[in-house]
């Protein structure tokens with residue numbers, strides 16, 4: 001007997017027209033995006049374009065293969081905005097012919113641009129400092145090349161990229177979040193997909209204020225905003241290792257702090273270490289992992305002698321941004337506090353290299369036997385474990401939030417393995433599009449990496465057994481079941 005699986009039927013409104021779309025089981029996040037773009041006659045929209053679906057009551061619906069079905073009485077409204085790499089903030093009219101609204105839009109834009117030019121003056125001296133810094137670096141480089149060495153840039157990209165400061169940030173809209181949103185932000189089930197980049201930076205800014213870090217460390221709000229904005233601009237537009245991943249990791253860390261009532265058990269300085277570690281932990285990720293860096297003998301592998309080149313780079317880029325006075329949220333810390341914060345952040349970010357996983361797990365198991373919140377070393381280990389958990393926490397979220405992340409991860413993995421094949425480099429089986437299936441990628445990862453890691457952390461934070469571990473076990477059961485079905489059992 002054959003059974004046909006019914007598609008999920010959704011009704012959407014694009015401008016004046018109504019469309020009926022069928023989403024078949026097994027379709028991916030990318031498939032859904034492609035179907036929606038074609039319904040909006042914008043087949044050339046790329047993965048950076050913004051797709052927004054709203055219910056008739058204005059609620060935003062996350063674009064995912066799990067879109068709830070609806071009827072022609074309550075169609076979703078679909079908007080697609082082109083977003084090119086050149087305009088990462090995504091402003092755009094979405095093409096179309098010039099109309100009075102379009103002219104109004106252009107006029108408003110013109111106003112925005114002229115306003116945006118004001119802070120340029122403010123930034124002028126900052127730029128001059130960067131230029132003089134760059135000159136000094138260039139002369140240092142020249143001295144190296146005087147010895148007729150090949151032209152190797154010994155300076156991490158970070159230092160050049162910091163010039164990517166966008167003067168427009170100062171005129172970004174002010175966001176006011178509802179009580180419901182700020183309470184939801186503390187939940188591990190928070191849905192990241194409905195927020196745009198500027199909204200995510202504003203949510204992160206809220207975390208600093210809510211945790212009392214702005215007051216405690218006398219942070220100036222414009223400096224904090226600038227720091228977050230520069231961090232955002234220094235994340236690359238990779239399928240997975242992008243600013244949205246940074247936001248998710250930070251939000252899960254923040255969620256765990258609240259879930260386990262750590263705000264009262266840790267010192268503000270510990271919260272600061274954890275939060276900044278999450279924020280910078282994958283900054284300027286090139287989309288190719290450490291194995292690729294080492295095998296391809298890239299600049300990063302050479303600079304860092306094959307020792308966690310990416311994690312070292314993320315740290316270096318983060319601290320290069322912080323060194324800049326206009327972004328330095330640590331400027332009012334005492335020397336002792338700064339030293340502690342820097343050491344803690346370096347340790348947390350380096351702990352996200354999964355090749356260090358076994359060692360970190362064993363050490364934490366030992367301290368968890370008699371964990372002491374007054375012990376500095378114990379707390380440093382706890383923070384490292386929390387950042388690691390947050391980093392791999394996608395499957396601790398509801399399925400409709402987690403699954404698109406798996407598509408993103410596999411897209412990045414496949415791009416790497418394709419390149420490795422083309423360059424004749426070793427290919428890891430878990431990245432090979434000819435060998436990987438979605439359940440195959442998740443079952444082992446959840447069973448042998450995620451669950452033992454979260455269970456280890458739950459020895460000290462038992463509250464994770466309540467809201468976080470059950471969802472991870474549910475994801476494991478889902479993928480185990482899918483794996484069996486695919487094997488025809």
Ligand SMILES: Nc1nc2c(ncn2[C@@H]2O[C@@H]3COP(=O)(O)O[C@H]3[C@H]2O)c(=O)[nH]1
Nearest residue numbers: 282352354391392393394395441442445
């Ligand atoms: N298979 C699998 N790997 C993951 C998942 N989440 C994170 N990872 C991997 O774990 C790594 C942790 O550090 P990174 O974020 O740099 O890169 C991450 C991915 O390579 C997941 O859900 N499934």
Ligand SMILES: [Mg+2]
Nearest residue numbers: 281282310352
């Ligand atoms: Mg990483």
Ligand SMILES: [Zn+2]
Nearest residue numbers: 245281282391
């Ligand atoms: Zn990460």
